[in-house]
Amino acid sequence: xxxxxxxxxxxxxxxxxxxxxxxxxxxxxxxxxxxxxxxxxxxxxxxxxxxxxxxxxxxxxxxxxxxxxxxxxxxxxxxxxxxxxxxxxxxxxxxxxxxxxxxxxxxx
Numbered sequence: 001x002x003x004x005x006x007x008x009x010x011x012x013x014x015x016x017x018x019x020x021x022x023x024x025x026x027x028x029x030x031x032x033x034x035x036x037x038x039x040x041x042x043x044x045x046x047x048x049x050x051x052x053x054x055x056x057x058x059x060x061x062x063x064x065x066x067x068x069x070x071x072x073x074x075x076x077x078x079x080x081x082x083x084x085x086x087x088x089x090x091x092x093x094x095x096x097x098x099x100x101x102x103x104x105x106x107x108x
Contacts (some may be wrong), residue, residue, distance in 0.1 A: 002031045004101030006094070007040035010030050012052040015043065018107040019057035026064040033067045033101070036086070039106070041074035069093055073081035 003025050007018050021033045036043055063067070068086035075081070075088060077101050098104050 001102045002033070003098060004097045005032065005034040006102040006104065006106045006108075007034055008037050008038040008044040008106065010039035010046055012046055012049060014107055015040070015046055016052040016054055016057060018060050019054070021105075022061050022066055023057065023064060024067060026061070026066050032061075033069070033097050034061075035069045035089065035097055037071040037074050037094070040078070040108075041070050041078065041080070043068075043070070069097070087094070 003022075003090055005018060005022055007015065009018075011014060014092035025032050043054075046099060047092070048058050054090070058068075070086050071094070072088040
C-alpha cells in the first residue's frame with residue numbers, strides 16, 4: 001500500500017509520532033511519502049528533546065526509503081530558501097501524492 005502523510009505541525013510530540021507511524025508503515029512493507037506544509041515545513045528547526053528524538057526518527061525514516069517533500073510557499077513565508085531534509089515542492093506535487101496514494105493521513 002502507498003501511504004501519503006501530510007504533516008502540518010511543528011509540535012515535537014506530533015512530529016515524533018508522525019515519523020514513528022511512518023517508520024512502522026515502512027517496516028511493514030508499505031511505501032510512504034510525507035509532505036510538509038504549514039508549520040510542518042519547519043521540521044529541520046525542531047530540536048530534539050529528552051522524550052522526542054525527532055532527528056533520529058527522520059534519519060531512520062529516510063534510511064528505510066521514506067520520502068519527504070516540503071511546500072515551497074510555506075518555506076518562503078518563513079523566509080527559508082531550502083530545507084536540509086528534503087526537496088522543495090509544490091501543490092502539484094502534493095496533488096500527485098494524494099492521487100497516487102491508497103490512503104492519505106493528515107497530522108496537524
